[in-house]
Amino acid sequence: MPDLLLELFSEEIPARMQRRAAEDLRKLVTDALVERGFLYDGARAFATPRRLALHVAGLPPRGRDVREERKGPRVGAPEGALQGFLKSAGLASLDEARIVSDPKKGEFYVAVAERPGRDTIDVLAEILPAVIRSFPWPKSMRWGAASREPGSLRWVRPLHAILASFGPETETPEVVPFEVDGIRAGLTTYGHRFMAPQAIEVRRFADYLPALERARVVLDADRRRDIILHDARDLAFARGLELVEDEGLLEEVAGLVEWPVTLMGGFEERFLDIPPEVIRATIRANQKCFVLRAPDRDGRERLANAFILVSNLVASDGGAAIVAGNERVVRARLSDAAFFWETDKRTRLEDRVERLGAIVFHEKLGTQFARVARLAALARGLAPLVGADPDLAERAARLAKADLVTEMVGEFPELQGLMGRYYAEQQGEDPAVSAAVEEHYKPLGPGDRVPTGPVSVAVALADKLDTLVGFWAIGETPTGSKDPYALRRAALGVIRLILSSALRLPLLPQIAAAAGAHPASGTAFSGDVLGFFADRLKVFLRDQGARHDLIDAVFALPGQDDLLMVVRRVEALGRFLDTEDGRNLLAGSRRAANILRIEEKKDGRAYAAAPDAGLFALPEEEALAGALASARDEAARAVAREDFEGAMRALSALRAPVDAFFDRVTVNADDPALRANRLALLNALRAATREVADFSRIGGEGR
Known part of the structure; x- marks a missing residue:
């Protein structure tokens, strides 16, 4: 079966765009083929800094012949209907149609259209230029004289050549005949920009990979990653050091080189007095280099005064000049960082707080200085609820944002919080305060660490609650997939803080x-914010395997703003519904709820009164009423002492009387009084189960 080889050769593609672009190319081409009826055995896309490539294996040489039948009007239909049929079917006369007889509908005309399949190479010549012209780059450009023409090609960087061949392995493949803005597809590609820049003729994928390897190009990004990682580990090990691995940096560097060569550079040991995170940020951000660590004299690990860089060529001097150039830049950057570090240490954090008045948090929510005052008050109020010292919580909140006006955070914004902790430690703050200054931003995402220190928890909760309530107050709430102020992340952070520390923290008062x-906000939106927390809790628990309908069933009860108790109630409810008693009681309660809903709607009234024991006509009614009174009281007492397992056990006693009631009692009796009393009994069942959850919100089949 023939294969397609496509390469789009350009100037350097930004590393962050390469993987997505390769996947887009594969999907766009293969989707277009499948839409036209061309199936294939497999497809794989590749990206290097200067090329996107696609290999589609096992394409048919020609599309399938198509035979279509179009049913027309009956024989003897009006002339207008017949002419419309001939025109739509592309027939010259009715002689070209068949007459088909149907026992029920009689005879009618059928047009048969047969279209021969098209050559695959011709279909590719239509698909490929359309894909190239409409390619979804996040950012693209026009270039050269043709850029003035309307509709000229846009590409991420100037496109220089297109390689496109199609054919079987046993024959000479053909060039797919198409052209895009004067660039005609051919069989030519190019090797490494510096080490093998000459043109290379390639006809099939089996030749393409080795040809690029000879021309110093590693096509597969994953293989480039592996080369960099293993060579860096080996180089570090040979010097008695260890690589500090960085997945994000590894991915980026693999997108910067076509022929990776790892080298080691160094810097003066005096720079190790700078916080290690600053050294790493400096070397990573400015030079895209990896840092190394080595055992300290007392057995602890610390950064080494060395780094790994990745070159894009094999230098004739073994890389000495490349290493020296990188060392000069690293030394200059670390000198700046050392200056920032020493300068920042001269000013205490509390002396920086007033300068936060120059930083606008949001135009409708004021400055960071105003926000710090809110955080301090909130943290002080939260402290007793989370077991923290109120004075320390307030102190930490007042200092939490002070590092935003330091030189170091101005240069490396990603170090905010962390630098605040270093400066707090350096000026002798209580360790709990120093930790909270760093940790109040956490958790930043699902995989981030959750603070456990009480002071850190108090300030982190204050920070996230202020963010949520503030943006809710000005109407900046998440809509659809848009969440510009990361409010979903803030709510999830509150949830994780509460659950990780097992906090009893009713949210509505907070x-x-x-x-x-x-002051201008009021509290009218408190219920909406609580509903937002409920939605985030559903997502959080669902990711852990819990059922979202059980969360709905618990949140449907009034006053459910204690997330820890909600989760424990959901867990107990889930375990109960996994038992036979639980499943049967759910079915019975759902049946009762359905009957009540129908009858109350029909009668225009609710059956909320207590059932009258004097109207019980059958022993099953009396048995259910007695069981309900006992179970409801016992369940309520268990819920009051937060024994949700005990509440479920109390409800499980209802299984047998509920089963017997529905087996032997006719709810809609002819006697109106009897019917009303039995509906009131079903309402009592519904009320009993609502001591634990609203069973009507739970999915599943009723009996």
């Missing part, structure tokens, strides 16, 4: 307290 710091 939302009201945060809203009180925004």
